[in-house]
Amino acid sequence: MRARLIHRFDYRYSKPVQLGPHRLCLRPRPHGFQRLIDFRLEVSPDPSQLYELMAAGGDTITRARFLGDTEAFSVVATSEVETFTPPLIEACLDEQMAQLPLAIGKLNPDLLSNLQGWLPNGQHDAAAADLAQEALIGSDGRSLNFLQQLIEIIQDRVKYTQRHVGPAWPAGRTLKERVGSCRDLAMLMIESCRSLGLPARFVSGYHLVDPAPERYDLHAWAEVYLQGAGWRGFDPSGKGAVDDRYIPVATSSRSDLTAAVSGTFSGPPGVESELDWLISAEILSGSSNSARL
Numbered sequence: 001m002r003a004r005l006i007h008r009f010d011y012r013y014s015k016p017v018q019l020g021p022h023r024l025c026l027r028p029r030p031h032g033f034q035r036l037i038d039f040r041l042e043v044s045p046d047p048s049q050l051y052e053l054m055a056a057g058g059d060t061i062t063r064a065r066f067l068g069d070t071e072a073f074s075v076v077a078t079s080e081v082e083t084f085t086p087p088l089i090e091a092c093l094d095e096q097m098a099q100l101p102l103a104i105g106k107l108n109p110d111l112l113s114n115l116q117g118w119l120p121n122g123q124h125d126a127a128a129a130d131l132a133q134e135a136l137i138g139s140d141g142r143s144l145n146f147l148q149q150l151i152e153i154i155q156d157r158v159k160y161t162q163r164h165v166g167p168a169w170p171a172g173r174t175l176k177e178r179v180g181s182c183r184d185l186a187m188l189m190i191e192s193c194r195s196l197g198l199p200a201r202f203v204s205g206y207h208l209v210d211p212a213p214e215r216y217d218l219h220a221w222a223e224v225y226l227q228g229a230g231w232r233g234f235d236p237s238g239k240g241a242v243d244d245r246y247i248p249v250a251t252s253s254r255s256d257l258t259a260a261v262s263g264t265f266s267g268p269p270g271v272e273s274e275l276d277w278l279i280s281a282e283i284l285s286g287s288s289n290s291a292r293l
Contacts, residue, residue: 027061
């Protein structure tokens with residue numbers, strides 16, 4: 001699939017403010033089952049310094065620094081991407097990866113950050129671990145069966161709803177509330193997978209659904225590392241395994257590091273800010289049948 005996306009943020013301030021450093025995660029991932037054809041970033045006011053860097057997870061992010069005061073701040077990212085359908089996981093999976101739970105000592109050490117629990121001491125949320133054990137019982141210990149069973153249980157226990165503000169909830173809260181946004185469900189799946197030794201990470205990007213909604217929003221899902229198949233996407237608030245209509249932008253072992261725009265501002269007492277945003281997407285050509293590797 002080939003698509004063009006425009007993602008715009010417009011911030012307005014009631015009084016002049018000084019913008020602090022900002023971190024922008026808006027460049028679609030140019031590797032894996034996706035090719036970045038074109039990317040343009042417009043920032044106003046003009047930054048005093050604007051540069052790209054490679055994040056710990058391998059994605060490209062942009063840093064911006066500013067001088068002077070402003071009453072408005074806008075960011076516009078225009079992207080053109082081509083996505084490909086990955087080969088079947090079943091055809092790629094190593095036999096030793098097919099059975100759960102996994103022995104952590106046999107994994108590549110580079111994956112260890114994607115096994116840590118949500119809690120500050122690195123432990124896993126007990127509610128997510130219980131959920132994982134329940135899914136494991138019904139999976140015959142097979143990793144793909146487990147992932148399918150886990151997604152079905154999450155969708156049965158938690159009602160998906162949109163929530164535009166705030167970080168991803170802890171797994172325990174999502175299960176207790178029985179309602180959650182895409183990022184809440186993604187973190188619930190990630191935490192459950194990690195408790196069984198399956199490396200998992202958070203993904204922020206776009207899902208170009210058919211038919212198109214009146215208004216697109218950023219979407220979040222999980223990626224799970226499966227030996228032989230590599231990182232593969234799974235959407236617990238969607239149909240499970242992702243296809244070529246998903247466009248990853250940023251990935252991290254921590255959900256907060258995938259925010260599209262993050263930064264600070266300072267101003268006089270009582271200053272208020274407003275945010276308007278818009279995502280538009282145009283599909284230029286249809287789905288592809290195979291991946292280019």
